[in-house]
Amino acid sequence: MSIAENQVAAGRGSARAVAILSSLGRFLVIAVTTYLGLLAVTFFIGRVIPIDPVLAVLGDRAPTAVVERTRREMGLDLPWIEQFYLYVKAALRGDFGTSVLTTNPVMSDIRRVFPATIELATLGTLIGAVIGVPLGVLAAVRRGSLIDQIARIIGLIGYSVPIFWLGLLGLVLFYAKLQWVAFPARLDVVYEYTFTPITGFYLLDSAMQGQWDVFYDAYRHIILPAALLGYFALAYISRMTRSFMLNELAQEYIVAARAKGLSETRIIWGHALRNAAVPMVTVIALSYASLLEGSVLTETVFSWPGIGLYITNSLTNADMNAVLGGTIIIGSVFIAINLLSDLLYRLLDPRTKVG
Amino acid sequence: MSDTLLEVDDLRVTFPTRTGLVQAVRGVSFSLGRERLGIVGESGSGKSQTGRAIMGLTPPQAEVSAKKLAFGGIELLSISSRQRRSLRGNRIAMILQDPKYSLDPVMTIGRQIVETLRTHEKVSKADARERALAMLQAVQIRDPARVFDLYPHEVSGGMGQRAMIAMMLITGPELMIADEPTSALDVTVQLDVLKILDKLVAERGMGLIFISHDLRLVSSFCDRVVVMYAGKVVEQIKASELRDAQHPYTRGLLNCMPRIGFERHPLPVLDRKPEWAA
């Protein structure tokens, strides 16, 4: 053996560090180009498609003086490339202009509404992962059994049903008929004025302040939309878990684990799922990102004052600055989650390849 | 304890497929003492399924039957799956072909070895680590403490297979089934690994079933050879008497082996007659 073998193995530790560094570099390049791409597309939507971007931003009832001032502020007399440069610079500062509807800077509006969306999407992903992962594991282990069929049907419907419609039906059943949940909003009107949020996550804030009546009220408002988003996450997560698990269970190391005399429980949860967990991180992150996006429809149905509702309200009022600002923010978070999950994947997998 | 470690009589393994039942193993019988028995055959001859049937690792849809399948006097097919499991990795162990796939890629080698031990014996974490390190030493890994914390992809194939042997021998099993333990390795390390395996088997007085397609390897390494063809045993013979093998299939396999200094034209073709499988 194998001094050579030992040396090679020792060298691999630092090789791994190099691999992680170089993938970090690649990661930065991808992050920057993707973000520029997002800004280019929104620039195109906001400045190129409309015949008069000023009217698109201000609406056609603005006085002439304001129109002229805005035209100069937006730099519309400059060449495209310079306009784009200014646009990117402003966007990087978080300056997306002023909302016509609320008359606030778009960024401060978004900062106000974003926690509501995060709270909803986080709870939804939690529900989806906590139920979806075990369901997918069981479906893979007992392939073809009743539970596999049920998981399959849940998945198929999840991929086929319009989320806003299911939300409406949920309201009819759980709010109007059964009265299990509260009406569409974030809190009862009573609490709107007595409760001062800290982080903007109402469940967290009320628990931190020991206001359990507020917590319960917030829970009654959030549970139905969160369960709805959770169902969609569950459909995706359970389906992917099943397929990853089937892949892992067919590997030789599972046979070896059985040959060692391990229990099936230990083999499934300790070995197969540990291996499947690496790609699962990506799946859960992606489902979180897609729930952020799905919030546009869900928040509209449940009058949930998050970024989705902000965008749709702005849409109906032709408030282009707000729409594009919201799009860029959701897009940025979406891109960030995508890239971070990719990075996390590389960090979690001990097999991360050199180069 | 009697000298017979394992008794196999009329072992059959049947797989249901879309086109009907397929018998992978069709009435295999042999017995094994504390010796090294080689099972030789082409791929598809049922040699691996024989080994897995003894381990109790046939896929759930397959059906295993035998007049007798006894290990140390225990009738393996009539005990519960829980009892079967407590034998596996404890008194009967198995080495698989390719350490690249048969070691869990996201668990360190040390943890995988300790896991076998702690599944079958109540030992403290520190003791388990000590014994795992000693076992790594026994399979001639120079720097056990470092290899202990490595992941499988960080070691070479030869070292991986040593780790596999360590993982399977740590509980001191009486019977070891080695399913093509060296065919995925570099030719240069094959012999090293075989020597280690041979030494440990001899030292601990274990029985060994060595499954391989390589007749020469088996004949040089084992005491006795079972030749399988199409799920059946066509010949059982002492390794030293292999030159005098009677069955035409065995002779055919022997003829295929290249020898230095002999003209090999035309290359011999292995004869396969349906009546041997009947």
Added chain:
Amino acid sequence: MSAEAIQSRREWLLSDRPASRVQARLGRAYVAWRRFSANRLALVGLLIILALMVVAALAGVLAPYSATVGDLKNARLLAPSAEHWFGTDDLGRDIYSRIVYGSRWTLYVVILVAIIAAPIGLLVGTVAGYAGGWTDTILMRITDIFLAFPKLVLALAFVAALGPGIENAVLAIAITSWPPYARIARAETLTVRNSDYIKAVQLMGASSFRIVLRHIMPLCISSLIIRVTLDMAGIILTAAGLGFLGLGAQPPLPEWGAMIASGRRFILDQWWVAAAPGAAILIVSLGFNLLGDGLRDALDPRSGDQ
């Protein structure tokens, strides 16, 4: 036809040595069909899609009432009955008739999106894969950028700029849905790019344009069809979502998503106004999903059980 004739026809189809290209193609189609039709759920999916097409084609015959003009005086918000199977909406229109006519808009959207997005993806993917080098890097970077965007939100922004309407919704969905097709086409191209028969065509002096068009694109078609079919449900859901937000089809078009939106106001008392169009969307999406799964298993056995 006698049993013998059927038998010999099957043999002809499954022949190892087809005598003509037609025979070979029919034989392969037959094998794929046998694999597809063994999957009962896939057949259900196919049936749903066929039914959708029939309904769309015969909407004029199947719908007892007008889709756009209702009876405001006597028939507002009626519950489902023998006369109005799914009830009526706030403008006194028969919901069943509107759903029947709405099937046309659903087909319109999915077909148009497929016709726009699939060729874009095919072109980008095959060119990137065949050209390699910088062309490949740049085209794929653009593809990845689009792939990393939130589709629905981007489509929303597009429609906001273009103005609401079903054509703009189609355009917006198409713009956001081509990247996966480019990825697939590129992957397929890479597998054949260096094969001997492409080399042979190159030696015969065929232009790159001709090679991509005649020899590479046809090979990408089957995996592309599978992917497009699997995406149909997503397209329908996005279009319905845009309709629901008032950005897709405009009144009085009987588009299902917009119908749900108009039923939203009465959801607590007259639930049927929103219930029926949503169920229609669910069934059609389910049909496309089942069909897509079945096609994938039949045409692309490699992907197995994913």
